[in-house]
Amino acid sequence: MAAISFDPRVNLQMSKNSHGVISEEIEGLIRVYKDGRIERPPIVPNVPCNVAPVDDVTAKDVVIDKFTNLWARIYVTKRSGILPLLVYFHGGGFCVASAAWICYHEFLANLASKAGCIIVSVNYRLAPENRLPTAYEDGIKTLMWVKQQTLNCSPEHNWWLSRCNFSSFFLAGDSAGANIAYNMATRLGSSNNPDCMTIKPLCLKGIILIQPFFGGEARTLSEKNMTQPANSALTLSASDTYWLLSLPLGSTRDHPYCNPLANGASKLRDQRFPATMVCISEMDILKDRNLEFCAALVNAGKRVEKMIYKGVGHAFQVLLNSHLSQIRVQEMVSHLKAFIHQ
Numbered sequence: 001m002a003a004i005s006f007d008p009r010v011n012l013q014m015s016k017n018s019h020g021v022i023s024e025e026i027e028g029l030i031r032v033y034k035d036g037r038i039e040r041p042p043i044v045p046n047v048p049c050n051v052a053p054v055d056d057v058t059a060k061d062v063v064i065d066k067f068t069n070l071w072a073r074i075y076v077t078k079r080s081g082i083l084p085l086l087v088y089f090h091g092g093g094f095c096v097a098s099a100a101w102i103c104y105h106e107f108l109a110n111l112a113s114k115a116g117c118i119i120v121s122v123n124y125r126l127a128p129e130n131r132l133p134t135a136y137e138d139g140i141k142t143l144m145w146v147k148q149q150t151l152n153c154s155p156e157h158n159w160w161l162s163r164c165n166f167s168s169f170f171l172a173g174d175s176a177g178a179n180i181a182y183n184m185a186t187r188l189g190s191s192n193n194p195d196c197m198t199i200k201p202l203c204l205k206g207i208i209l210i211q212p213f214f215g216g217e218a219r220t221l222s223e224k225n226m227t228q229p230a231n232s233a234l235t236l237s238a239s240d241t242y243w244l245l246s247l248p249l250g251s252t253r254d255h256p257y258c259n260p261l262a263n264g265a266s267k268l269r270d271q272r273f274p275a276t277m278v279c280i281s282e283m284d285i286l287k288d289r290n291l292e293f294c295a296a297l298v299n300a301g302k303r304v305e306k307m308i309y310k311g312v313g314h315a316f317q318v319l320l321n322s323h324l325s326q327i328r329v330q331e332m333v334s335h336l337k338a339f340i341h342q
Contacts (some may be wrong), residue, residue: 001047011289014123015061017235020033020034020035020037021033021034021035022034024241024244024245024284025241026093026095026096026238026241026242027098028041028043029041029043029095029238030095030096030245032128032245033097034263035236036126038129040096044097044101044102044103044176045101045102046098046100046101046102047100047101047102047105048100049061049073049100049105051102051105052109053105053106053109053110054109054110054112054113056077056078056079056113057072057075057077057078057109057112057113058075058076058078058159059075059076060074060159060160061073061074061075061106062074062157062340063143064122064141064142064145065145066266067123068125068138069078069120070123070124070125070127070138070141071099071118071123071140072099072103072121072122072123072142073099073100073105073108073121073123074118074119074121074160075108075109075111075112075119075121076112076118076160076163077112077113077116077117077118079116080099081193081219082163082164082169082336083116083117083118083163083164083165084116084117084118084164084165084166084169084170084340084341085117085118085120085146085164085165085168085169085170086111086117086118086119086120086121086170086172086208086340087120087122087139087142087143087146087169087170087171087172088108088119088121088122088125088172088177089121089135089139089172089173089177089178089180089181089319089341090104090121090122090123090170090173090174090175090176090177091174091175091176091178091211091213092175092176092177092237093176093213093234093238093241093242093243093245093246094124094126094127094132094135094176094179094242094245094246095126095127095128095242095245095246096126096212098123099122099123100122100123101318103319104121104318105317105322106183107317107318107329107342108121108331110254111333112334114333114334114337115333115337115340115341116337116340116341117280117340118160118163118164119144120142120268121282122139122142123140124138124139124142124180125138127189127245128245128246131245131246131247131248131249132246132247132248133183133257134256135176135180136180136183136184136187136257139171139180139181139184140143140187141203141232142254143184143199144199146202147200147298148202149161149192149232150164150166150201150202151201158212162193165248166201166202166203166206167201167203167205168203168204168340169199169202169204169205169246170204170205170206170207170208170318171184171204171206171207171208172207172208172209172210172319172342173208173209173210174211174315174318175210175212175213175233175234175306175314175315176212176213176246178208178209178210178211178212178213179212179214179257181207181208181209181255182207182209182212183197183292185204185207185273185274185341186260186271186273188204189272189273189274197316204274205274205275205277206274206275206276206277206339207274207275207277207279207341208277208279208336208340209276209278209279209337210274210317210332211279211280211281211286211290211314211315212278212285212286212290213234213239213242213286213289214258214259214260214289214293215240215243215253215258215284215289216234216253216254216258216289217252217253217254217259219236220281220288220289220292221288222285222286222287222288222289223236223239223285223286223288223289224236224286226283226284226287228285228313229313231321232285232313232314233313233314233315233319234284234285234313234314234315235285236285238284240253243258244252259260260293260296261293261296263290263315268296268297268299268302269300269301271300273297273300273302275303275304275305275339276297276303276305276336277303277305277306277307277335277336277339278290278293278294278305278306278307279303279306279307279332279335280294280306280308280309281308281309281312281313281314281316282308282311282312283310283313283314284313284314285319286314290310291306293315294306305339307332307335309328309331309332310328311324311328312325315330316328317332
């Protein structure tokens with residue numbers, strides 16, 4: 001698997017050649033100009049679905065909504081049998097990344113192979129062009145699309161639908177994608193939300209939150225004190241800019257999309273919530289916030305499996321920028337497999 005670097009120096013020449021007044025920037029990843037133009041330097045290559053990082057997995061792209069350009073990449077392992085279905089959302093602070101990024105393509109092909117599951121990787125719309133809750137709406141639309149193809153017994157999609165165990169369906173994602181998975185689960189589990197019964201025959205068995213991207217106005221200790229290398233996938237300033245670009249205009253970081261505990265954890269007790277796995281990186285600025293979130297779920301009576309990965313930072317599973325990261329990825333895949341098949 002390829003190592004990815006978020007070193008902004010690789011885009012230094014582009015910075016010199018750009019013109020206009022910049023209003024917001026995360027160096028090397030996104031640049032927003034005052035005139036509304038947005039640049040996303042190609043720091044990570046996109047790859048077509050027929051690139052095969054794993055021999056026993058087939059991947060194809062499918063269109064979900066041609067009017068909004070919502071699409072997904074579906075991974076099907078060649079191993080026999082009916083397998084759990086994982087609907088996955090990539091990270092990127094809601095503002096960058098793609099289901100076609102090589103790092104996600106390789107990670108998810110490997111996960112489908114090693115964990116034995118069918119994966120639908122959703123390419124949702126990005127902020128700031130499409131602020132939250134657009135990504136959540138794209139997630140719900142994807143579930144409705146999967147449901148419809150299932151009920152229609154769509155011959156076009158039989159190649160993967162026929163392999164799915166719809167009573168073993170999981171929402172998953174990393175970073176911003178984990179935030180999407182969580183917010184979708186809360187919508188589906190709300191007692192007064194009509195969506196909660198509309199995903200049949202899909203039965204939500206669990207959610208997998210890898211380094212979930214949450215925030216808040218008050219800083220945690222790890223946000224204030226965790227020293228990050230220059231090529232870190234998430235610094236505190238980058239986190240703040242992602243929220244500024246993705247939350248509804250005028251919102252603070254205590255908006256419930258960002259901070260699920262802002263109004264207290266009591267509402268969690270009233271939510272119908274499936275078993276949850278939370279994967280936390282020891283060197284991540286989000287570590288303490290993720291730990292607080294796990295504690296709130298447990299206090300609300302929810303079933304939580306918490307995994308902490310020593311010595312690695314945010315998005316290590318797709319950056320693979322050290323030998324230790326590769327070891328931790330093997331551990332993570334093993335943990336995910338156990339959670340999905342329990």
